[in-house]
Amino acid sequence: MAMISENFLLQSVAARRLYHGYAADLPILDFHGHLTAKVIAENPRFRDLSEICLEGDHYKWRVMRANGVPERYCTGDACPFDKFTAWAKTVPYTLRNPLFHWTHLELARYFDIHELLNEKTAPAIWQRANERLQSDALTPRGILSKFRVSALCTTEDPLASLEFHEQIARSGFATRVFPAFRPDNALRTHDPRAFNTWADELAACTGLNIADLSDFLEALRLRHDEFHRHGCRLSDHGLNHCYAEPCTPREAQSLFAALRAGGHLSSAESAKLNSHLMIFFGRIDAEKGWTKQLHLGAQRNLNSRMLELLGPDTGFDAMGDWIQATSLSGYLNALAREDALPKMILFNVNPSDNYLFASIAGCFQEASSTAGKIQFDSGWWFLDQKEGIELQLNALSNCGLLSRFVGMVTDSRSFMSFPRHEYFRRVLCNLMGDEIEKGLLPDDDELIGTMIRKICFDNSAEYLALPTVVDSTPFAAAEQRS
Amino acid sequence: MAMISENFLLQSVAARRLYHGYAADLPILDFHGHLTAKVIAENPRFRDLSEICLEGDHYKWRVMRANGVPERYCTGDACPFDKFTAWAKTVPYTLRNPLFHWTHLELARYFDIHELLNEKTAPAIWQRANERLQSDALTPRGILSKFRVSALCTTEDPLASLEFHEQIARSGFATRVFPAFRPDNALRTHDPRAFNTWADELAACTGLNIADLSDFLEALRLRHDEFHRHGCRLSDHGLNHCYAEPCTPREAQSLFAALRAGGHLSSAESAKLNSHLMIFFGRIDAEKGWTKQLHLGAQRNLNSRMLELLGPDTGFDAMGDWIQATSLSGYLNALAREDALPKMILFNVNPSDNYLFASIAGCFQEASSTAGKIQFDSGWWFLDQKEGIELQLNALSNCGLLSRFVGMVTDSRSFMSFPRHEYFRRVLCNLMGDEIEKGLLPDDDELIGTMIRKICFDNSAEYLALPTVVDSTPFAAAEQRS
């Protein structure tokens, strides 16, 4: 029997009715991920299964390493077929890891392959998948169309030129591709060299002289405006924890001046300046009706030897256990006090903090353009698996309104990840169906099914209010500059 | 089909046998809550469904806000029917939140209404419920009788006059209503103005001049004595975390003197003085055989704008993630060292700390007037729902003795909350019944059913040893003074 059957993950009759009746056919609104606009714009064919399945996928590299596979088959110079074979040998060892499910879901949905992947089946699967990769259906754009991705947000530094976003928009491609504004580099105030290099590039990009803090903020605001003109409606921050230190404008100016002059800020000083910057970022999002995403709690680049060898985002990150409550609630409160709290989506990577985040979100809800102003979002990174998704759904349900949840994102660097939406939807329907059958939810498919449709698509569409038509005028201007 | 069926939450035949055979008919001993003695003494009729269902209920306000309902329909000046309608519109959005179950359990148990509440059913439900509220069965006392509440503890500042407790006792009302002693104001040592205002009132109330620490402790002890004469057998503290800083009597005197003179204590000094005070509170509870409750880990009043507008206890609290272990075990150890450890009930609001609390409780058990001297108690606040209750029951079971558990409290400001005992009992019976059917517990209803009866009532009755007859003499004296 194939791993991925029609009713995969759906343990009850009600779950099956809900999934097939309400969730299966929905389009995807993938509002957070790490695909690149360039690839979507240029739409090259994938060379082979190794490229589409393994390149850049640190989830897979991690378990290969845990399985004793030498690095040359992960990120190294082994040939594509050997890398794929090393992965195929590892797959049977991934039982109970989400990669076992994801892998077979990917093979089924992209290639209509239903065998289990292992050393023995690898050569035939390699050949069959590579053949299919030659069809237009499996180019980047083919994949976006196949999975009915209505809109997609890429994660961009404020300096990103956005030319490829323009190109895609101009092409009339059905999937809308928007940038999300992620100014992590503006917060590297603990590293004067990196900060100033980036500030210099920001100056060049905006044509401003960045001498003091107000110049810096003005330049950031120009980029924020420019992103807005390209349809951007989300910002994003990847932080260990929030910043909520008291910092007067004068202190901030003085700290910025010291930093801009190449000086080192102490850890407390850097936190103060970042607190000031985060308030600024909150304000400009609120002014434009954007949604701010906070990705909190990941410990990055723990293995310094491998960082030197391979760079970041290669599978050497983990969750952390920082104290989160005071700084997160302090940040939200600081914005709420001045009526500058934008819509906000909180992502948490340590499952021990799920209830904490969900309960804090509940303290800052307010009547807004849309309900559910402060969101506690789906199982992120290590939590993007059945147990992690269920834990998040339960924490959110018990401390807030699941019905207002804006739902799943792939958060992936791979074009193979769209079935994670299917995975999430099956897990969600399974949970709800089980509770219908137990009498914990009303036995009313229309009521529950409608809620599921909203979580899987409608809520995010309404909440994010992404532009449906993007004005092409600013694109030309931006193109000239970049 | 009605949401609240006979076997609601009871998934197995054994669970149904246990609930209906052992738990359903038990009276309620509600040893911690926030009802006011005045209302029970005066026993006014509820004006309408909005008053009994929504006033003071910050659980409901929170989800209304999360649903985008403007504040005027929560705490504001909208008319009662409009507020109720706003709530009714929100109810279908609370699926999977405990409020969905609670609400329909309340409608069923108070009003014999079995429809789902929503915008469409709201007007008829409003009318029908309001009619029933006119009967004596649904006055405050009617409700206490209907739910067979044998005793109830209210949560009182040491300055509370207790006149209404006397009045109730004198009236011969079947439900015994006792105060619990909650001296949170004595620990506001970080706020000299608030502290001294309260200390002045304590002086006035006791007729003592509070010049130094020993006066302050003497005054507190007088109030503790007075509460004891009114049948009080429980104290309570709401703290972020325990205090267990070393502090000599001399240091404490000096810190108190500085504070009493209007000086500001540093955060470390305040913690030292509070540590000293908490030891004192432990001692006087131990001397009188009282039970001390510790409510640890809540972050309060996170939204300062809303605090200014609405005051505390309006739905802007969350859980925290303070380090708990060292201070909690340090406090228990300090009392145990001097053989002054009272019976103690630990309440925890962040589910990540359940196992921690349960394992710490196990280090301070000792032969006592009753078994289970140090209790780890039921899912509190955000945890008072099916998952939260199950997590607490599992942590307690695995690290201690569930059989000695003193069980559920409503911890509510609302007369509508008594069905939460039914909810807890159903969850408990469901858990135990499931394990009987799986062979994890002996298939012996008498054994398991007896344990359930104890958890739901007998254990708390025996453990707390509340007075069954209260001497009325001191009441008269207290009345003259107040």
Next chain:
Amino acid sequence: MAMISENFLLQSVAARRLYHGYAADLPILDFHGHLTAKVIAENPRFRDLSEICLEGDHYKWRVMRANGVPERYCTGDACPFDKFTAWAKTVPYTLRNPLFHWTHLELARYFDIHELLNEKTAPAIWQRANERLQSDALTPRGILSKFRVSALCTTEDPLASLEFHEQIARSGFATRVFPAFRPDNALRTHDPRAFNTWADELAACTGLNIADLSDFLEALRLRHDEFHRHGCRLSDHGLNHCYAEPCTPREAQSLFAALRAGGHLSSAESAKLNSHLMIFFGRIDAEKGWTKQLHLGAQRNLNSRMLELLGPDTGFDAMGDWIQATSLSGYLNALAREDALPKMILFNVNPSDNYLFASIAGCFQEASSTAGKIQFDSGWWFLDQKEGIELQLNALSNCGLLSRFVGMVTDSRSFMSFPRHEYFRRVLCNLMGDEIEKGLLPDDDELIGTMIRKICFDNSAEYLALPTVVDSTPFAAAEQRS
């Protein structure tokens, strides 16, 4: 019906097939525990059920205390039968605590007794069990043979003479008994008196003069070598949290000199020196291909009055909530940077940190003599029960490779604990069988059963690479010295 049926804990047909077909008949490799080699060498009969069941078993003492049993029946001078009776009276109160299952599993497996233990059945069980304890089958060695313990590691201070390990090896006893090297005393750098007493003993034991840090490390290395000659292949550390403070060799020397001269190190200094020592311990394990165990997160001896009365390891420990991530990842990184990372097994006692530990382990995997170099191990101490085991299995599965897991250890002071391996195996098979039946795992008994066999035995045998033949030469030398 007996509590411990053939299919105890096995809820599905697949679980039963897996357990009986793959797991039930496996030998045991118990690589971490607290049995003493002396008892195995001398092999005395157990006096009575009280001795084998209650002596040294602080798990049982804890719940007896929680049940109100006076201390004299736990650790005191009550007679063995009275102690056993006090325990028997407590057993019915342990429903849902792992002791309820463990106790009846022990009675069934050691004595073929299938009644529930309680006050009424206690006398007959006492008599019947005591009779059976007179047979050779229930001596220490009889028990090891009965449970097919292929190898066992005892936990030893570096000063331990190892004479009994030699004696056992020489005797040709089928169960191999190896020491594990646990230098906790070398890390007591916060306590100059204890540290120097131990350093003096280390000097005496090795014949070295320990004047400076290099002498100290040399002496530790001599003991490490000596342990290696006795077949030791594991080290172990019991720590609140890891140490990963920057500390130059010069700083370490200077701190050591101050300490060795009787000086007090500050808490920060002690952490620095310990960081340096832990790097040393990592290096020597890596050099010899040993496996390092880290037992992190337990708070010990919380009840100081009882510590004074009864000493450590008497049931007054709990879990802690220290910040773990930075120091754990910092330690692993420091070793990995210099290519001195040994195989490592991480044990965590606070279930809130399961995912954290599992995700950190995944950052330090590398191709090695065996796959799964950094292990996140089984539910330890308070987590050694069904829920705790399942939580660990899920965290490991979701963040790493369950298939490479080295599995269960008893970690016990009692000869009655070997059925915990059966308990673990049943829980594991139940989890996997359930997922086969739900379609979450392939319906392939050979695939899943093989994985189960590896987790239950083969993985640890391959990973640890314990010697199968121990060279007896060094034994003679060691014997002369000791």
